[in-house]
Amino acid sequence: MMKDTITAIATPPGRGGIGIIRVSGSSAESISKSILKTLPESKIAHIGCFYDDDEVIDQGIALFFKNPHSFTGEDTLELHAHGGPVVLDRLLQAVVKNGARLAEPGEFSKRAFLNGKIDLAQAESIADLIDASSQQAAKSAIRSLQGEFSKRIHELVEQITELRKYVEASIDFTEEDLDLLGDGKVSEKLNAILNQLARVQVSARQGVLLREGMTVVIAGKPNVGKSTLLNALSGRDSAIVTDIPGTTRDVLREYIQLDGMPLHIIDTAGLRDSEDVIEQEGVRRAREEMEKADCVLFMVDSDDEMPESGTIIRNKIDLTNELPRVSSRNLLSPSSSSRNLLSPSSSSRNLLSPSSSSRNLRSKYPGSRELNQTIIYISAKQQFGIELLKNHLKEIMGFNATSESAFIARRRHLEALDKAHQFLVTAQDDFKSIELLAENLHLAQNALSEITGAFTSDDLLGLIFSSFCVGK
Ligand SMILES: Nc1nc2c(ncn2[C@@H]2O[C@H](COP(=O)(O)OP(=O)(O)O)[C@@H](O)[C@H]2O)c(=O)[nH]1
Ligand SMILES: [Mg+2]
Missing domain, CATH: 3.40.50.300 (P-loop containing nucleotide triphosphate hydrolases)
Known part of the structure; x- marks a missing residue:
């Protein structure tokens, strides 16, 4: 769990039947005890008053999620109040007074990612689902959120890892032991990986078109x-x-x-x-x-x-x-x-x-x-x-409206897929040295891992999550 506890209004500004405030972090429990005067059982709806000290601000429904069984993986409290700007502001202030700080855009999703609840492609698909401007885009986003895209990336990474193991093992042998580069197996395997990558690229490109x-x-x-x-x-x-x-x-x-x-x-x-x-x-x-x-x-x-x-x-x-x-x-x-x-x-x-x-x-x-x-x-x-x-x-x-395999994707995904493609092609061409081959496979693997976030710089993470809305 992160040290500090974050909070935000998760529903859009304006008036509505219900407005939701989200709290995530180690103080969620004590905040619950101040605002609700109780800690509800995890995942069981609690109906009652919301307090600022002893004054009732509103009444509504509260949900507590004990870590790690929450979206962020941390203790999480959701307060479902009435959806008026004044009520929600007061409630938010009460939560802050009790030890939370206002969340940055996308910070809940970022924590979910950092705590291993979802990978980066899934986190991005949440924002894309919210931003979807057509049924098709929404369908593709939910497919990505359910891990369809990530699964196909993992499959590729696994195959490359397997090939790397095979190639790297042979580095320790002398040439008489193993005629690795001559046996055709590596080339065959590389081709299979490149073909599979090409299919992912096609689907991802549809996804980018649906998004942009x-x-x-x-x-x-x-x-x-x-x-x-x-x-x-x-x-x-x-x-x-x-x-x-x-x-x-x-x-x-x-x-x-x-x-x-x-x-x-x-x-x-x-x-x-x-x-x-x-x-x-x-x-x-x-x-x-x-x-x-x-x-x-x-x-x-x-x-x-x-x-x-x-x-x-x-x-x-x-x-x-x-x-x-x-x-x-x-x-x-x-x-x-x-x-x-x-x-x-x-x-x-x-x-x-x-x-x-x-x-x-x-x-x-x-x-x-x-x-x-x-x-x-x-x-x-x-x-x-x-x-x-x-x-x-x-x-x-190249837009194919009937393509059912589409998942939502972003430009940075296409770039990573392109990069991986380049390294694999270089690996195929550079058949002279086992070391070079192994290195290119490694680089291809890293490029793919950027998509799921297993290999991603902090700067990029900051950039991705800052484009999310507050409260997500
Ligand atoms: N006959 C005919 N006239 C057209 C057609 N399309 C546009 N026009 C006319 O051409 C003139 C210029 O049209 P407009 O759309 O303002 O052209 P713009 O300057 O390129 O934007 C108008 O009088 C239109 O009614 C067409 O398909 N057939
Ligand atoms: Mg004109």
Whole structure:
């Protein structure tokens, strides 16, 4: 148990039927005796008055959890009072007066982690469950919380450990005793581990998409229909649409969901040279957003204006009586494909290829998205081809809404998985020396352990838990 005892209001601010104060640490017992005038039996609901000295502040339900059988692993007291800000404030003050201090954000979860009740990935999934913005994200978070993600990491770590033992044992033998590097077993085992790691990476990437979604910027010349598209995608009239070029001057943001994947759509000022200082600033901001985006939809309203590569929205097909369609061309291979409304996307994109442009991946393979040209023919005004566009967005992010294996994941998890992957690949390539092989396996193992927190710096822990809400 930590020396000091922490407390916080665990319910959100404002008024509600019930408000809960949590207390965790060695003084929870004595605090209970002051506030309740009794120590309830562990895990048995106690109904009674809450006191500040001898004055009754409120009446409600109290729960005491004797360590280690609590969320934090410490003695814990929960006071379920009435959910008014004044009542809860007074109760909190009474608890503090009796020896607790106010908890920092995420401190309860941090203690649960430090006391071995949950691992780091599970602790993170609690915050992600609370923050979930879709059913799918919540489902994935609860899967992570139940240890699904951690289990798969442990399995990998175990296999690497086993291989390490085998490899390290042979360091003590002479070459005649053991032809380790020649027997093919190590290579076979490494391949199996790499394959399993790849499957975890795929699931984790879905998890990151569910958590963070993607940012899409609509860019192009004035009057091509960018704001009309924003409105069509969001189903609201959030942007002003006129036929006057330069109507949109600021950056407008909308938030929608594609099968549970959050999508941040950004409408920008039309890209053109302007004398107007406000519009100039708008154009500067537009370019800034384009830099940061996962995907830029470059919009045109005539065939002459199309750029060579990237995702192009060819708008206003209603004026020429064309049908919505998607046309893709890989600039490296001359064959191009064109599909229409009736044949849904059949492209099976490899999630691990650079084109599945997670911001991470993309920064590693700059310019990778420049290798394709995709033109989506739509009418933003008539709402033709909007579904095609949505499907395309899911596809370029490698998002698979039906993936049941997804667990919630964070960017730092992807980075750790990537790192482990790198070390394993190096291990495979560096077959010359047993020592090097053993070292790379060790490093891969450490990278994976960062995910569950078995091998994590204090700084990182501080960073992770400080983003939690108070009382969690
Ligand atoms: N016919 C037709 N007109 C459109 C379409 N999309 C937008 N417009 C019109 O084009 C003009 C400019 O649209 P707006 O969305 O403000 O363009 P922005 O400057 O790129 O944001 C408006 O008069 C829209 O009604 C479309 O698909 N078909
Ligand atoms: Mg506009």
